[in-house]
Amino acid sequence: MIGAMNDRIIAAADGSSKGNPGRAGWAWVAADEQGRPQRWESGPLGTATNNVAELTALERLLEATPPGTPLEVRMDSQYAMKAVTQWLPGWKRNGWRTSGGGPVANRELVERIDTLLSGRDVELVYVPAHQQDGDPLNAIADQAASDAAGTQEPAGTALGHHELPVPAPERAGAPPRAKRKAPAQRKRGSGSTGGAPTITAKFAGRCPCGTGYPAGSKITKLGKGWGHPGCPATEQGAGDR
Known part of the structure; x- marks a missing residue:
């Protein structure tokens, strides 16, 4: 209870x-x-x-x-x-x-x-x-x-899952996702993760790689969850919700 x-x-x-x-x-x-x-x-x-x-x-x-x-x-x-x-x-x-x-x-x-x-x-x-x-x-x-x-x-x-599910940006009251630029316009060294947006985590969570992240840290969409920008899990793609 x-x-x-x-x-x-x-x-x-x-x-x-x-x-x-x-x-x-x-x-x-x-x-x-x-x-x-x-x-x-x-x-x-x-x-x-x-x-x-x-x-x-x-x-x-x-x-x-x-x-x-x-x-x-x-x-x-x-x-x-x-x-x-x-x-x-x-x-x-x-x-x-x-x-x-x-x-x-x-x-x-x-x-x-x-x-x-x-x-x-x-x-x-x-x-x-x-x-x-x-x-x-x-x-x-x-x-x-x-x-x-x-x-x-x-x-x-x-x-044992103490980290709260992190809502998708549009469901958590975050600003709308910016439109993706064409590949030729994307700047190098900007921390891009294949076009997925980077947001500030409202709650603590766990990256698909198994490492946790605190509230306030920068995260990006990784497969079916959220995690660290640049994590190898980005190769899995954004996934379907």
Whole structure:
């Protein structure tokens, strides 16, 4: 469990599906009252829809937090939020049928979340996804869910992964990437890594070569992660997200 009794937890939960349905994953990140990330967790779902991934992320976060601890959950899924706050009462009255008469999708997940929310002080807050100057916790959860969907491997502080996932620049509120220059215009000795942008790390992390880097250091995109400019891992290419 994360947090202690009566300590307010600020968290974000997100899901990812590469194909919808496709390779899917879920993730959450929890912070203290000042919004400083403390713990995170992510996991694979095999082939699933984005809605299943979003609901699973919320379910796993609720399972990992003490019932007596006030919790603020930031999410970019309006479906998941509305399912458990607005639509749920009507679904129950209608015998778990939608207004159109069809069966409610993902009923087991929704029922499980309903049980976990019962008697708890939980506030669900909508935050837009992939925005400049967007919510940093949501950006971390988004990246962790995307990584889990791609690798189909669990990760998180409970598994010894204490470095937070580093969001892609456009998801972490960093300035937009500059357009790449043609090779003939690129200057030598500028620390170029095959055209990949170099940014300042907002959080500590680990380079694909296995060496860690602190927050504030310069990093660049290396394969499916981020690491030191000039690392041999740059030969792997930028990779797909």
